[in-house]
Amino acid sequence: MxxxxxKKIVRTxxxxxxxxxxxxxxxxxxxxxxxxxxxxxxxxxxIGYTExxxxxxxxxxxxxxxxxxxxxxxxxxxGDTVLDLGSGAGFDAFLAAQxxxxxxxxxxxxxxxxxxxxxxxxxxxxNFNNVEFRLGEIxxxxxSDNIVDLIISNCVIxxxxxxxxxxxxxxxxxxxxxxxxxxxxxxLKELPEFIINSMEAYIGCVSGAILRDDYLKAMKKAGFxxxxxxxxxxxxxxxxxxxxxxxxxxxxMNIPIEELKDLANSxxxxxxxxxxxxxxxxxxxxxxxxxxxxxxxxxxxxxxxSQFMDRIFAVITPYIKYIKYDxxxxxxxxxxxxxxxxxCVVIDGEKxxxxxxxxxxxxxxxxKEKGLV
Numbered sequence: 202m203x204x205x206x207x208k209k210i211v212r213t214x215x216x217x218x219x220x221x222x223x224x225x226x227x228x229x230x231x232x233x234x235x236x237x238x239x240x241x242x243x244x245x246x247x248i249g250y251t252e253x254x255x256x257x258x259x260x261x262x263x264x265x266x267x268x269x270x271x272x273x274x275x276x277x278x279x280g281d282t283v284l285d286l287g288s289g290a291g292f293d294a295f296l297a298a299q300x301x302x303x304x305x306x307x308x309x310x311x312x313x314x315x316x317x318x319x320x321x322x323x324x325x326x327x328n329f330n331n332v333e334f335r336l337g338e339i340x341x342x343x344x345s346d347n348i349v350d351l352i353i354s355n356c357v358i359x360x361x362x363x364x365x366x367x368x369x370x371x372x373x374x375x376x377x378x379x380x381x382x383x384x385x386x387x388x389l390k391e392l393p394e395f396i397i398n399s400m401e402a403y404i405g406c407v408s409g410a411i412l413r414d415d416y417l418k419a420m421k422k423a424g425f426x427x428x429x430x431x432x433x434x435x436x437x438x439x440x441x442x443x444x445x446x447x448x449x450x451x452x453x454m455n456i457p458i459e460e461l462k463d464l465a466n467s468x469x470x471x472x473x474x475x476x477x478x479x480x481x482x483x484x485x486x487x488x489x490x491x492x493x494x495x496x497x498x499x500x501x502x503x504x505x506x507s508q509f510m511d512r513i514f515a516v517i518t519p520y521i522k523y524i525k526y527d528x529x530x531x532x533x534x535x536x537x538x539x540x541x542x543x544x545c546v547v548i549d550g551e552k553x554x555x556x557x558x559x560x561x562x563x564x565x566x567x568x569k570e571k572g573l574v
Contacts (some may be wrong), residue, residue, distance in 0.1 A: 204363065204428075207362050208362070209514075211312075211313075211360055212312060214229040215313045215315075215316060216313055216314075216316075217479075219264065219313070219319050220315060241487070242263070244246040244265040245265060245270075245574060247436045248267055248268060248270060248384075248470075249269055249273060250270050254270075255297060257295075257296070258295040258296060258327075259291070259323035259324075259326060259327040259329075261319065261323055262290045262295055262320070263290075264290050264357070264531070266289055266292075266356060266388055267293070267355040267356050267470050268355065268356040268384050268385065268470040269355060269356070269470055270293075270355075271353040271354065271382045271383060271472065272293050272296045273292065274382055274431060275297075275353055275380070277297055277351060278300075278305075278350075279301060279304060279305060279548075280301065280302065280305045281300075281305045281351050282301070282305060282306045282307075282308070282348060282349050283297045283301055283305070283306070283343060283351045283352075284307075284310065284342075284349045284352045284357075285307065285308070285309040285310070285352075285354065286310060286342075286352060286358070286367075286371065287310070287311055287339065287355070287356075287358075287360070288309025288311045288316070288319050288320060289316050289320065289331075290316055290319040290323060291319070291324060292310060292318035292355075293353055293355055294309040294320070294332050294334070295323070295324075295327075295329060296310070298331050298332045299301065299330050301331060305331060306331055306333070307331060307332045308332075308333050308334075308335060309332065309333070309334040309335070310334075310339065310343065310344070311336065312336075312337060312338045317334050318338045320334040321334050335510065335511075335514055336510075336514065337514055339357070339358070339370060339371075339567065341370065341380075341518050341521075342523070343372075343514035343517070343518050344374040345374065345521070345524065345526050345527070346373055346521070346522065347374070347375070347376050347377070348372060348374060348376065348527075349374045349376060349379055350376060350380070351379065351380045351540070352371050352374070352375060352380070353383070354382075354383070354384070354385070355384045355385075356386060358406075359386045359387070359410040359411075361409070361410050364416065364419045365419045367422035368419050368420050368422070368425065371425075372424045373522075376477070377477060377479045377485055378476060378477060378479055379476070379477045380474065380475070380476055380477075381420075381473075381475040381476070382472070382473075383474075384471070384472050385410075385416070385473070386410045386468060386469070386470055387410055387412065387413040387416045387469060387470075387471055388410050388454060388467055388469075389466070389467050389468075389469060390411060390412070390467050391412070391414075391467075392410075392464070392467060392468075393464070413469070413471065417430075417473070420473070420475055424477065424478060425475035425476065426475065426476050426477070427474075427475060427476045428473065428474075429473065429475070430471050430473055431472040431473065431474055432471065433470070433471045434469060435468070435469055435470075465499055475504045479510070489523055489571065490523060490548065491520075491524050491548065491571055491573060492525055492526070492548065492549045493517060493524050493526035493527075493546060493548060494527055494546070494547045494550070495526065495528045495529065495545075496528075496530070496531050496533075496541050497509065497510055497528060497529075497531060497544050498531050498532065498543065509544040509557070512557035513557050513560065515557070516560055516561045516564060520568060520574070523568050523573040531543070531544075531545075539553070543555060546560050548567060552567075
């Protein structure tokens with residue numbers, strides 16, 4: 202199965218999760234006899250979230266999809282720009298937003314439209330004005346170079362077909378000395394073929410996982426330094442499922458209990474931190490980039506403006522290394538000075554585009570005029 206087919210299946214699986222409210226990564230048996238909300242809370246407490254944290258996020262943001270609490274260990278500071286890879290319905294992003302304050306910003310990226318729609322709705326209903334959710338893939342982040350202080354991610358990199366590209370993209374968007382704090386699933390030894398080939402196990406955060414040493418090597422190859430595993434815990438065997446049918450498949454194969462225990466011990470959750478090595482940025486190169494400002498009502502719900510953003514990000518992502526961009530509020534003084542009355546893209550502070558079609562048509566020419574391509 203190729204990468205695009207895998208992504209399509211993962212999108213479909215996680216769209217069902219946000220629509221149903223059931224966790225992919227949580228043990229199925231935990232759903233018995235408890236309300237959906239209580240189940241999600243119990244799952245989250247077991248992996249490191251406090252009652253206070255659980256009560257501080259919008260209802261519906263916690264889907265019980267994590268395998269750790271990266272926010273707790275991230276040492277987020279007021280004013281930081283934080284990027285959440287695979288932000289889902291916004292759980293960790295909302296926790297981070299409370300720490301960065303009004304002077305900071307949180308960007309959540311997820312490739313499932315239904316997750317983005319849910320996260321934007323949650324942000325709007327709870328007045329989180331310092332959080333923005335962008336539709337995109339981790340291997341092709343819709344984020345400019347060198348603008349992020351901290352990247353967090355919770356049980357998501359294992360779902361990405363190319364871990365190397367994911368870490369390369371993370372490295373690209375971090376500022377020098379920027380930090381990476383990840384909770385994820387890795388393997389201590391290879392899984393059996395029937396698990397590796399199971400898409401249920403892939404969506405359930407397991408069969409896409411790679412060996413722990415290979416995971417750390419991918420981070421190092423991307424350029425990360427000071428890579429450390431802060432914590433490591435075994436993961437229960439029923440985390441391999443997203444529904445009872447998969448466990449029935451295991452039972453039908455008559456796998457001995459000792460082999461099942463061995464399999465469970467092969468899967469661990471880890472908390473990993475790393476730092477982007479200090480590199481001297483070329484000021485001239487940064488100044489030569491095309492400046493793209495996207496003006497939208499950032500505190501609005503997932504409706505027309507969010508679709509506009511998604512279309513704009515689809516246009517600029519292939520040219521991301523030549524572009525420095527930011528999203529700005531239509532309510533800002535800057536927007537009023539430019540006499541902007543609706544969703545708009547402004548190039549180098551002057552040229553305006555109100556549709557993605559016109560912007561897509563002209564972008565290659567604008568880059569060529571600036572000598573970037």
